[in-house]
Amino acid sequence: MSGARPAASLTEDEAADQVLAGALRWIEDRLEWFAPERWEEFLPRRPFRPGPLLELLGLVRVLARAGVLARDAPLATGALDLAERAASDASFTRGLRAGDAFFPYHLNLIALLELLGRPRAESRAACQALLAADAGAHAQPYKPVLNRIELRYFADRGGFTAPACLPEARALHRESIAALDPDVLQLSESETYALTHVVFYATDFGHRPLDLGGPEPTARLRETVRVLLGVHLARGSLDLLAEMLLCEAALGEGPGTDPLPAEGWNALARAARPDGAVPGPVHRPEVLAGLQGDKATAYLFGTCYHTTTAAALAATVRRDRRRPAPSPSGPLMPSADPAHVRAWAREVTTTAATAPTAVRAAWAGRIDPLLVLGVQSHDPDVLAEVLQAAEQLGRSDHPLPRRAAALLAAWTA
Known part of the structure; x- marks a missing residue:
């Protein structure tokens, strides 16, 4: 086929498992870089300092739930040690008690620590008091629905009592982009990311079925995800491709019949570096080639950790919900x-x-x-x-x- 992508050579299972193994190896080998203080030696300080660490804790939770990672595995214990240290830092405590725009992420980190066996009673009490007071006004009806879905998800998953003005999760999901038949022809990148995150939160990363009020809106959402998976496969947008594969796995129902996911997993497997990292959208090999030592390691981490984590999440969700899937064959995208x-x-x-x-x-x-x-x-x-x-x-x-x-x-x- 003229203009076809390279032929897919692995089955969907093989490609997804290869991506997962490489990503987890790379993440474990570079665990120290998830610490805010290590990140800030060479990379710009992030508005929420433990942001990468928060993503790592979410991955560890899904890995443990799927039986891929034991709770006492070095990756799990190392991530929790780093998170405990970050939560003990004075800047984290000040940020938490400020109850500002980043309050939901402070709350989420404390909740994930507790869910993974490292509770912090004083911090939890502070989170609950701030949540009850609607610190930051995150629960208000005028706030974007995705922000309110995120807060509801963090609160419910962590066992917190949500503010009275924050609707139940199901009601919020039915107000979201995922339920409102978005025009896939004209979705912006930010709207596409919003759609993926609604699916993540509404399904708890594939752990429960999505309820949008009936089978029809859910079927339409599955088709939207299928089309967007093809779009980002064609574009080679690895970050959004990984997120679409996660959504496809989370929404999957019955035996798979579409060959696009197999092509997507093969694309991620081909794009992964020999060390297992999946390059992010801002990664530039020519920039990395001009760096050495810790500067090179920091650049590689900063430009690859998110897409690598997303790919690992997607592969874990797919593994947890593994179902028969077609082999990659026939004309490719x-x-x-x-x-x-x-x-x-x-x-x-x-x-x-x-x-x-x-x-x-x-x-x-x-x-x-x-x-x-x-x-x-x-x-x-x-x-x-x-x-x-x-x-x-x-x-x-x-x-x-x-x-x-x-x-x-x-x-x-």
Whole structure:
């Protein structure tokens, strides 16, 4: 296939397990860099100093729940030791008692320490008092729904009593972007991240089913996630690809039939460095090549830790909910390069009439993500050619192609 991505060579299980093993090896080898004071030796101070450490604790919890990591494993105990030290620091205590914009993250760190066996009674009492007083006004109805979902999730998971003005989680989920049929053709990056995080919190990272008020909105959300997975696979956006794979696993139901997740896991496995790190969106190999010693290690950590942690989370959730999945086979998703997409569309358009049924089905599953790429790049030529391919595959009357055709007509009127 012209413009196709490199062939997927591993099964979905093999690729996901390879990503997980490499990521956990890399994280454990660089555990010291999760400490705020170590980070700040070479990297800019973060607004919430233990931010990376908070992500690590969340991963440790999911790993332990899935039976991937024992509670007394070096990675778990090392992460908890670092978190206890961070929570004992005077700057953390001042930040917690300030009850400001970062209060939910202070509360979450204390809650995760307790959930993982390191309770801090005095800090917990301070968290509950501040939560009851709605310090920071985080629970107020005028605050963004994602912020309120996040606070509700942290409070419920930690066993805190939420402020009276904060609705139950289910009610908040039904007000969120995940429940409101977002226009996948025109989702911004920040809106896409908001959608993924609603899924994370609403399912407790795949531990419980999502309830959006019925099977129809949940099915529509699954399709939105499927399309976005294809979009970020084509773009090579490893951070969002990992988050979409996590959402796909968390929302999965029954045997998997879509080959896109297998392609996504193979893409992450290919992109991972030999040491196991999955490069983040700001990672630049040419910058790393000019650094040495701790400066190089710090740069690598700062630009890779989040995507590596997200990939490990996704692989763990998938492992916890493992189900039969198709092997990667047949035509693959082209890259997002306009020339590759147009070559793909022209080949589909000219050969669809005689292509085998399985190949036509594989092509049809890639139409919607490629329409998103055409719309979001505002490229009428790409969009027109993908729409022609959709017509040849009998999909021109489907909802997304119809909306994309309407946008194209409006652009060119």
